[in-house]
Amino acid sequence: MTGISTTGNVLDHLTSTSKYAEEPKTNELGRAEFLNLLMVKMQNQDPLNPQDDTAFIAELAQFSELEEIEKLNKNFSGFSASMMSNQALQASSLVGRKVTVPGDESYLAMNDVISGSVTLPATTTDLQVDIYGENGSLLESVPLGLQTRGDVVFRWDGKFMEVNGELLDWQSGEENGRAPGKYRFEVTASIDGEPTRIETALSANVNSVTLGADGKLTLNLAGIGPVAMSDVKQFN
Structure with missing residues (x-):
């Protein structure tokens, strides 16, 4: 019975100490509440089959581990929020600038230019750019002539x-x-005597930026619409 009284004294000391702890500000189970519940559990245990010290220590360790996980989650949430805020601030600086994205459509503004690029898989003797209007009619056919393998801007x-x-x-x-x-x-492009369609990437003005709940950025481009930041090939 000596072991039971000794455990009770330890718990009494822990309980009396916890009374002076700051009251938790939320409805979550705090350390004081946990110790009180543990004390009640041990006071009502079977004296003939008391909980041993190993089980007692294990429960305390489990609670401490949960506390550390909770702290880690709070720290990570704060870090994540800070990163999203910083990302949104950086993205806002893109408004009014141009970016190059994969696609074949763009908007020509007054006194402005549309920049485009293609990557040729091989040298071509006849590279041509056809330009169509909004109604789908062919407006211009521009011969670019001989171009070597690689990027053409x-x-x-x-x-x-x-x-x-x-x-x-x-x-x-x-x-x-x-x-x-x-x-x-x-x-x-005429490659090995065969006409070959080449994928294009075109420049467009950034009208606005949207930061989604998932932290992903979307650029709203003039004449194109929403495009994921991850799809941008170049910031002009």
Whole structure:
């Protein structure tokens, strides 16, 4: 019976100490409540089959582990919120800038240009860019001629076309150039004598940025619509 009284004294000491602890501010089970419940459990245990010290220590260890997990979760939640806030702040700086994304459509603004790029799998003797209007009609066919394997970058302002930094001896069929609006680009290369469609990436203005509940950023692009930040190939 000596063992039982000794355990009771320890619990009495723990209980008296816990009375001076700060009252928990939430409905969650705190350390004081846990010790009180544990004391009641031990006071009402079978004297002929008392809980041994190993079980007592195990319950305390389990509670401590839960406390550490809770602290870790709170710290991680705070870190996650801070990261999302920082990400949103950085993304807001993209508004008004241009990005390049995969696709064949973009919007030509007044006194602006549309930049595009393609990656050729092989050298071609005949690279051509066809430009279509919003109604689907073919407006311009621009021959880019011989281009070697790799990246080819072009810029179109509605009237003139520049390829890899050089202005082509070509201009739009419209004397004053094409009006601002949405345009679609198709790039075709003659490779091994066969016409081959080449995927394009075009520049577009960022109108706004949306931060989703999942922390993912979506860019709303002029003439294109919503595009995931992860799909951006280049920030211009």
